[in-house]
Amino acid sequence: MAPIERLRHCLRPTLVRRVLLVQLMAVALTWLLLLVYLSSEFFDSHSMDRDLVAMGGTVAASVAAAGSEAEARVALDASAAMLHNAYRINEIPGVRLLQLADGQGRRLHTAPAGVGVALPGDSARLTTLLIDGHQYRVFQRGAGPWQVTVAQPLIAKSWAVRMVAGDLAFDMVIAFPLFLLPIWIGVARGMRPLRALSERIAARGADDLRPLGIDSRYAELKPLASAIDSLLAQLGHKVQRERAFVQDAAHELRTPMAVISAQAHALARADDPRQRADAEQRLDRAIGRASHLVQQLLELAQIDREQAPASAPFDLAQLVRQELAQLAPAAMARDIELSLEAPDSLAQALELHAFQSVLQNLLTNALRYVHSGGEVVVELARRDGALVLSVADNGPGIAPAERELVFERFYRGAGHDAAGTGLGLAIATQAAARLGGRLTLGPGLGGAGCTFTARFPA
Known part of the structure; x- marks a missing residue:
């Protein structure tokens, strides 16, 4: 088989491929819906604010337990290191900024070290702050004699979508073969009765119009087998009618044709004018009968056509x-x-x-x-x-x-x-x-x- 023919053979439409394609489309649609849902959840401001409040509350609690400014700084650095490691493991971009201030709001320490920007905040609500061209969401809370401020960068939507899509794609790549393989095996096995039916029909001769007589236990196959049996019965009846029609037509045409032949010979041999006139009359009647019979046969054939003109x-x-x-x-x-x-x-x-x-x-x-x-x-x-x-x-x-x-x-x-x-x-x-x-x-x-x-x- 030539490569092009082999390719065409492999790409020919099949029910198995169609079912698998539908399943693949369903998986892709599920993946897309999950992507939209998880992305919307990720960008839900209330959800992000809740995470920031929870994170800020944890940092404030660790700082409030400190007995001195030095211990408070150590607690703040430890919290900053913990957050940095957690976000690095999850590959979340940006730097979380933590600030320690006294009760009057004077900045005492900032983590990570080297950040020289003061983090103004409002303990009554969350605020948004622009730092070095990046937007931050700012949380502030009192922690004993101290005041803790936590600033979390707002993540770009494109990065979040890529992250969610990548995670989902990895899960789908792992799950898809496990999901698709049983379906493919089930569909392939389920098509066996249909292939057996097609082989049974293909093995028949052109004149074999007997019913298939298949008593299938599969409910999906019974209507097809019944429809084929019904069609074969109709074709058999039509073939029998056509054969009987041809035989009857040949029989009916034989008589006038025999009369025409006999009278033509009689006319050719007749010398007497009366004999010739009698032969001509008989010949004319035989021709008229044959013509009428042919006309009715044509009319019957026209009425037997399947397609009717529009009413x-x-x-x-x-x-x-x-x-x-x-x-x-x-x-x-x-x-x-x-x-x-x-x-x-x-x-x-x-x-x-x-x-x-x-x-x-x-x-x-x-x-x-x-x-x-x-x-x-x-x-x-x-x-x-x-x-x-x-x-x-x-x-x-x-x-x-x-x-x-x-x-x-x-x-x-x-x-x-x-x-x-x-x-x-x-x-x-x-x-x-x-x-x-x-x-x-x-x-x-x-x-x-x-x-x-x-x-x-x-």
């Missing part, structure tokens, strides 16, 4: 009137009464092509099977919160045993002379389902014939 509002009442007007000449030629029961206008947002497929196939089916002198009634209305389209006739009807079968593809009922492909009701059913509706079959006009009713969400 738009249409005046469905006007649309139904236009369809009836186109079919009126054929109905009048067979003395069939064609009527409509619908409001003047009925607007609905839906997929126009699917609705037209339902309407056209139901009307064509009714006109095909109704006898001459029969009646077909179309109704369009909103009822019980739904859009209802029904086509009723008083034709021969459908036997109870066949009422579920007529919605199947390529099924044609027995005992009918009318020619058809057996796809009309299947197309109407699929188109109704595409619109979120359902197609049902009931008794027709006067108890005879059929009524096909499509209900859609309003």
